[in-house]
Amino acid sequence: SQQGEEDPQALSIQEGENATMNCSYKTSINNLQWYRQNSGRGLVHLILIRSNEREKHSGRLRVTLDTSKKSSSLLITASRAADTASYFCATGAGGANSKLTFGKGITLSVRP
Amino acid sequence: DAGVTQSPTHLIKTRGQQVTLRCSPKSGHDTVSWYQQALGQGPQFIFQYYEEEERQRGNFPDRFSGHQFPNYSSELNVNALLLGDSALYLCASSFLTALNTGELFFGEGSRLTVL
Numbered sequence: 001s002q003q004g005e006e007d008p009q010a011l012s013i014q015e016g017e018n019a020t021m022n023c024s025y026k027t028s029i030n031n032l033q034w035y036r037q038n039s040g041r042g043l044v045h046l047i048l049i050r051s052n053e054r055e056k057h058s059g060r061l062r063v064t065l066d067t068s069k070k071s072s073s074l075l076i077t078a079s080r081a082a083d084t085a086s087y088f089c090a091t092g093a094g095g096a097n098s099k100l101t102f103g104k105g106i107t108l109s110v111r112p
Numbered sequence: 113d114a115g116v117t118q119s120p121t122h123l124i125k126t127r128g129q130q131v132t133l134r135c136s137p138k139s140g141h142d143t144v145s146w147y148q149q150a151l152g153q154g155p156q157f158i159f160q161y162y163e164e165e166e167r168q169r170g171n172f173p174d175r176f177s178g179h180q181f182p183n184y185s186s187e188l189n190v191n192a193l194l195l196g197d198s199a200l201y202l203c204a205s206s207f208l209t210a211l212n213t214g215e216l217f218f219g220e221g222s223r224l225t226v227l
Contacts, residue, residue: 100157
C-alpha cells in the first residue's frame with residue numbers, strides 16, 4: 001500500500017516559473033524524502049526533512065513539513081526544462097522499520 | 113566510485129518461468145533493499161537485506177525471494193511468474209546505521225516483462 005499521496009498528479013509550467021508539489025501521508029513518520037525519476041529510470045534523492053524540522057533548502061529546492069496536517073510541499077524555483085521528470089515523496093517510519101513508503105508521484109513538465 | 117549497478121537492464125519472460133535479478137550496492141554500503149515499480153505507480157518495498165539476512169519484508173508473496181552475498185551484492189528471485197509481475201525492479205543501497213534517517217541510492221532498475 002502507498003502512504004503518500006502527491007498533488008497534483010501532473011503539472012505543466014513554463015521554464016523560469018516555480019513548481020509547487022504537495023504530498024500528504026497518513027501515519028506518523030521519522031522523516032520525509034523527495035525523489036526524482038527520469039523516464040522510468042532509477043530514482044535520485046533530492047532532499048530529506050526530519051519530523052522535527054519545518055523547512056529545509058537545497059539549491060533551488062525548498063521543502064516544508066507540517067506534521068500536524070501530515071503534509072509536505074516541494075518547491076522548485078526558477079524551473080528548467082531539465083527539471084522535467086516524475087517526483088515522488090517517500091516517508092520513513094524510522095526505528096526498526098527503515099523501509100520507505102512512496103506515493104504515486106507527480107509528473108512535472110517544464111516547457112522551454 | 114561506482115554507484116548501484118543492476119543487471120540485466122531489460123528481460124522478457126513467459127508466465128510460469130523464474131527470473132533472477134542482480135544488484136551491486138554502492139561502494140561501502142552494507143544494506144540492499146528491493147522495490148517493485150509498476151507502470152504509473154510509485155515503488156513498493158519488497159524486502160531488505162543486511163548481513164546476508166532478510167531484515168524486513170513488504171507485502172509480497174513467497175514467490176519473491178532474495179539473497180545477499182558476503183560482498184554485499186544481492187539477488188532477487190521471482191518464481192512462477194505472473195503477468196502482474198511485469199514491472200521495473202529497483203535496487204537501493206545504504207548504510208544500515210543511516211537507514212533510519214538517510215537517503216537511499218537507487219540503481220537504474222531491471223525492467224521485467226512477463227508475456
